[in-house]
Amino acid sequence: DNLKFYIFPSKPTVTLQPSWTQIYSGETVTVRCEIQGGEGAQWTYEWKPAKLNTPPTSNEYRITVTESDSGGYSCRGRRDYFFTEWSDIITLTVSFSNRPVVTLYPNWSEIYRGETITVRCEIHGGDTEWDYEWETNSRIKAPNQNEYRIRSASSSNSGNYRCKGRMKSSQHKTTEWSDSVTLTVSDNKPRPVLTVSPSWLSPGASVTLNCEVEHPSAGWSFYWYKAVPDLSEKSSSYELLPDGSGTAQDSYIIHGQTHTAGYVCRAGRGDPEYHTDHSQPKFVWSADVHSATSLTVSPDRVQHFTSDSVSLTCEGNFTEWRVRKFSEDGRLYSDCRRMTGSTCNINTSKSDTAVYWCESGSGEFSSAVNITVQNDGNGPILVSPVHPVTEGASVSLSCSLRTQKILSNVFFYHNDKLIQNDPRGELKISAVSKSDEGFYKCQYSGRESAQSWMSVKVSLIIILLLLLYRCRRTNSEKFSFTYYKLFIIQRHKCIMMFI
Template sequence: MSDEATIRITFTNKPVITQQPSRSQIFQGEEITLTCEVQGGEKTDWWYDWRRNSQYLQQKNEKVLKVTASQSFNEEYDCMATRRDDIYSSTTGSEAFTVSVLLETNVGDNGVIQVSKGGIYRCRGERETSGYLSDMSDEAYIQITFTNKPVITRQPSWSQIFQGEEITLTCEVQGGEKADWWYYWRRNSQYLQQKNEKVLKVTASQSLNEEYDCLATLRDDSSSSTTWSEAFTVSVLPQPKAQLGTNKFNMSEGSRVTLTCSVNQPAGWKYFWYRDSKTSPLTKYDSNMYWNQSEVSQEGRYWCRGGRGGRGGRGDPLYYTEYSDPISVTKIIPNKATLTLQHDRPQLYQGETIALRCAIDGGNTGWEYEWETSSLLKPANVSQYRMEALSSQHQGEYRCKGNKLRGAQSTDWSNTVTLTVLSRPKLSVSPSWLIPGASVTLICHTEPPSAGWSFYWFKAVPNSQDSYTYEPLPGTSSGTANNSFTVHGQTHTAGYACSAGRGDPPIYTQHSRPTFVWSSGVHPSASLTVNPDRVQHFTSESLSLTCEGSSSQWRLIRFLTDDSLLSFLPPATINGSTYIKNEAPRKAVYWCESGTEFSNAVNISTHSDGVILVSPVYPVPVGESVTLLCVMKTGNIPSDVFFYKNNKLIENERRGEMKISAVSESDEGFYKCQYNGRESAQSWMAVQFVSRQKGFPMWTIGLICGLLLLISLLLLCCCRKTEDLCFNRLV
């Protein structure tokens, strides 16, 4: 263990000592009460420590200390406070508080007496032997001045006071809050007739500066008083005038004008609005009450003024500025602008031509046109905006208005037309993976679907620029009215695209992005091999993809199935193979392309953790054996695994592998494994079907065999009847 470290916290709150009674002079034998007050720490639970003349007193922990004045003429006391729940957290010590003790002297031979109150004093002597009294002495006036100095505060506390405003001055005796005082006020060194009040209400006069000071005397001792306070200067400014401005003087039907009111003296003003007369204030339904801006929709003559004061800043103000000069707002009824779209088709495709026309009621002569749009291309100042070869830059909202070539008249903005430029149609194929003997259906989607389209169908042919050229499918060069097309006899991986056209002469959309139908069957002219030969892989592994066949120029394609993202991978790097590092979990289809050749396609998925199923990438021929395994990320192959086909448990027992000795067509399906609560993803195991020789159908062969059997029975029966006839004849 380390050495101990003691942490002490000292608060910035400093204690202050107060005395009761608050007399400045204490006589021997009098009892006084000292109180230790922690400023700002009234809600904290404290212990208190007291010292007298720098020596700790035995009595402690009490906030109040009772002291009997001793014969010492001066004694100094100070205090400190410590938190009750944390003895290491305390305040600093207070300032020293001095108790001055006077000795009370009776009249004696020297005729000297000490007094503690002010007033008029006289004395006379008396002989001790005879009791003879002398004449009274002359009067002696004793005036006591306390060190407590009054301070004047003002409400409201604004830095600037305006002519006619009422303010309140308060005379505060610091440290004498519990004493009973009379108060005296002076203005510009002249006593005011009003006296004895702590509070003085003043209405600011035209004088630019007035000085006020105050003095306090004890009510029970008019000869004991404070000094005069410091002079308090009240600076008075002339009554301000509100300023009214506007963003425009004319407004059209349905629009608003913004009025702004200001006072050229910052000080927490509220603002009041008036229309048509200074006695007709606007209500909260007409304007934003008390705000310096107001939006008005009615024509008329407007004023404003500022105000401040009131009870707690609410209600009617006690002081107002002068009214502003008036502003007149008028309403105009302008010509109306209308924006129309040719063909009334707000959704258009790239490459089409369209026009927007801005028309003004009463004719288009003498107007200049102004356009506002959110698109990237701004129209010129013409009445008709023609857009040819539409692109995404034309997409957005449009509106227009007219400005008179002579004069300041303008129309309001027209209605808004939203133009949507669709980039290209979308093509879907069904099925995505080829089934032997099945046809492929292509569907071309336009957004939104609408009548009047002709559809055109294309085969995607790889080119040397990491893209495709498009060749029309046989018999489709004139287009089809139906948005679907069926391809028969497709056996290998292939890409397709579509476009649409409408109008006379027709305007064509761009080609759709290529969409692919994949085949897992390997053929000699183009093939893709994967090493290691399995569908599922961990992200920490790398795999090798090799394109082989009749071409020497191949490109490897990857299609991310979750994102529908097609990408061209870099060329082969090592021995004709492309090595891929699996950096993130994903599902993808890979295939090779060269010229018109497409290889088989393979499904590859990568996983960051858990277990994976080892299953073949390629279709398994009927009759061959296959083994499925469950593998952990460490490479271990557990021996207690459950295997599932199409989400159904194959056998209710654990095993290390699943072996199918002779694969049949019924073994095709989705497989997965489960180990210790962790489950692999599903993988499709395809089966390569055995192709049958062409010939008579089986039902035909069966029918022929049946007919031959029937003929044989008839011949046998006839033969027996003939034998019987011959025998009878011989007899």
């Protein structure tokens, strides 16, 4: 009467809690073996794979998973000497860590006040499965969303940001904290640095502008401007150069520039686009005296002694003028302290060593001149012309002391090479050629002057002959020269227009 009969159930089933088969390293899952129809019996359990070292009497166990726990799981029940079938295999996939990753978009190492940037928390598995929590030491707290869009950044947003996720379907399940990402917001608006090459124009040369910004790889585009003098504001306005808006390259080439001109650049990036300040203006200078305006220097020489009285006079058919000065230390001066009409009067000092030019109220630039002030009160100066010398003309260079204007036994150097040593005190060149162009200096009683550049320009006669030659050979072309433009029209008729 005490005999009990057991009906052996069907094969067991392996279940997972939580029920998803893909989980992340570090999460906890419960594996359970369920025997339907075998309730009331005292079962012990066996598991595959055996590497788990599961206690044989346990129908469930909890695993804090690593990637090595990936694989198929199966179980069977045992009572005395009777066994159930092995269950079907259920596969558990353990992925890489579900630690979130904080990203900055755009991914710039430093951003500037007013820029727009997004701080984003990315968790493998899809944004819809998670609620988000942020931790930051910035003065402004981030909202509990997967991304934080900062529309106008300031230094208050600077700080370290990290996040973690909480499963929406199981609020007690959270990810680890992400690694921290540092957001640095500078309150200084960046100002690019413009460089111009060459600084002095030569016939036919192109001018290359380069605009340098901090963090140059960080998505900048570039804007290029020509500076237009504004005497009423004692400043300049800026006009975009052709195709100079939002270029991808940080350089810009100007072809056919013949006159003194100033340029600036700025940069922009992002959406909406953020713009830097304009760069300081940089200039390319022309010594061409055939422009609509001109600058004359009295006394007419490049080098001067300290405390000399020097007059700079602007000439042309304009009523308003200003003399501009670009000093050796890179500073730009917009006004003459002693301007009388169109003449600027200077009592020279070492700081007056600079490039000078005139700007009219109508926006025209004059030719530019170099002025060098001798710092050695007992040393000589080279007396050389301020403006370029025309090819074929005669020129005389001399050496002078403050106390003695005419010297003998003077050494003259051309590009640092000794070219004359005799009792005379002058270097005379009866017919200047292009080969005479270069740096000159003089030496007297063991003391050297500063060196100054003497420029040689092509003769107008040669230019006219060249134009006529071109005119005879060409039917419909346009040429640009240093002093003239030649327009060739039908039937070889030539019209030359003074620039």
